[in-house]
Amino acid sequence: MDIAVQVRGLHKSFGELQVLKGVSLDIPNGEVVSIIGPSGSGKSTLARCVCNLEDIDQGEIALYGRRADKGGMSNKEQSQLVGMIFQQFNLFPHLSVLDNIILSPMKVRGIAREQAISKAAELLDRVGLSEKIDSRPNELSGGQQQRVAIARALAMEPRIMVFDEPTSALDPELVGEVLEVIAELAGSGMTMMIITHEMSFAKDVSNRVVFMADGAILEQGPPEQVLERPQEERTRTFLQRMLPHHTNVKGAEI
Ligand SMILES: Nc1ncnc2c1ncn2[C@@H]1O[C@H](COP(=O)(O)OP(=O)(O)OP(=O)(O)O)[C@@H](O)[C@H]1O
Numbered sequence: 001m002d003i004a005v006q007v008r009g010l011h012k013s014f015g016e017l018q019v020l021k022g023v024s025l026d027i028p029n030g031e032v033v034s035i036i037g038p039s040g041s042g043k044s045t046l047a048r049c050v051c052n053l054e055d056i057d058q059g060e061i062a063l064y065g066r067r068a069d070k071g072g073m074s075n076k077e078q079s080q081l082v083g084m085i086f087q088q089f090n091l092f093p094h095l096s097v098l099d100n101i102i103l104s105p106m107k108v109r110g111i112a113r114e115q116a117i118s119k120a121a122e123l124l125d126r127v128g129l130s131e132k133i134d135s136r137p138n139e140l141s142g143g144q145q146q147r148v149a150i151a152r153a154l155a156m157e158p159r160i161m162v163f164d165e166p167t168s169a170l171d172p173e174l175v176g177e178v179l180e181v182i183a184e185l186a187g188s189g190m191t192m193m194i195i196t197h198e199m200s201f202a203k204d205v206s207n208r209v210v211f212m213a214d215g216a217i218l219e220q221g222p223p224e225q226v227l228e229r230p231q232e233e234r235t236r237t238f239l240q241r242m243l244p245h246h247t248n249v250k251g252a253e254i
């Protein structure tokens, strides 16, 4: 089987702080893996390492069998293998939606403008934003901006998409439209690594859920197993905090 993401014995510190303490993770091609865990457990750091946004201290990362850490591949190659979506949308504020989407395909991949535009139109249709093609980011809602960010990442035609809490910065009523786009992508067979606090979403879209705590993977398995019948006490405690409170807090606000 094709292994899309292979992480082996990954260690990463920031100064004295050991953030990843020997993480190993395989994501086969086409699998959707959700990563859950308490704040500060190293989820974002892991995602950033996979996307080569951090230098690693020890271990190996390979994408489709090619070393992806420590300058093992060019930026161009990296960007065609993996796209990352952050909590903050990071669109270029001075560019239209269209220009945000076509910039990298033209600059990094050398795609002709006409072709990039037609791909962008297709992707905007896919995320339900065709009518916003000429808008500026500040004319869009947060949910719309995040959907443009997803279209922009897809324009590079990556084989893997990494999402780091893609809906955490959104008002609650805008979360659904973004999760819908991500779920559609998952259904299309895209290989994905999704860091999320949306437990029911993780259950619906993932093939596997990985629970991280304190810089290590503590438990992983099918969503029903990890989310409903966790083996580890720390997973149980985490889920108990997440699930009921989540609903209560939301209920209390209304
Ligand atoms: N660039 C950095 N410099 C120093 N410390 C960092 C840096 N990035 C992350 N850290 C620290 O590493 C630890 C893990 O951070 P990380 O962002 O990976 O956690 P997380 O699991 O994503 O948490 P959250 O759920 O809050 O997003 C935290 O203690 C954080 O303060």
Ligand SMILES: [Mg+2]
Pocket (backbone or CB within 6 Å): 043, 044, 045, 164
């Ligand atoms: Mg994080």
